[in-house]
């Protein structure tokens with residue numbers, strides 16, 4: 374028997390800004406390089422302050438979601454970069470919902486993560502009788518009303534399409550409805566039989 378030895382040269386793509394993160398997978402190279410153009414990208418995916426895009430966020434399926442291991446951070450970074458880049462990426466997200474509103478929210482995170490009181494939460498649409506659409510979104514105090522508007526628009530005209538009575542954020546009412554059960558529909562409007570409130574639904 375003879376033996377033969379071989380020296381293998383491996384190339385690692387190293388994230389200098391984030392100690393411990395390196396990979397042999399070449400396809401991650403543009404993701405790592407791109408993160409240098411976006412100073413918040415690493416910290417958004419690495420910690421849990423961004424409810425919609427951080428560690429533990431619903432947008433990331435599988436084993437990478439809840440792990441603080443370098444490979445998991447890198448996987449989240451790649452997915453986050455795709456959300457930021459592609460408006461139509463995963464037009465229907467993990468729960469059959471999402472799409473462009475989430476891409477918009479990912480870009481919002483990238484631009485606003487450094488803002489004071491940056492946060493996020495679970496937005497839930499209630500139709501007067503039942504919980505309907507829900508989605509995790511990030512926001513700042515100044516942009517919360519805009520994100521509620523955007524969420525309602527998506528919940529009524531996106532893939533789910535339900536009437537909006539009230540909107541809850543992390544279990545608290547942020548847009549008050551009358552919370553009655555609605556019955557009358559005419560002229561493209563739904564009106565509450567009990568108090569006359571006209572719902573926002575326009576289909």
Ligand SMILES: [Zn+2]
Pocket residue numbers: 551552553554565566567568569570
């Ligand atoms: Zn009512």
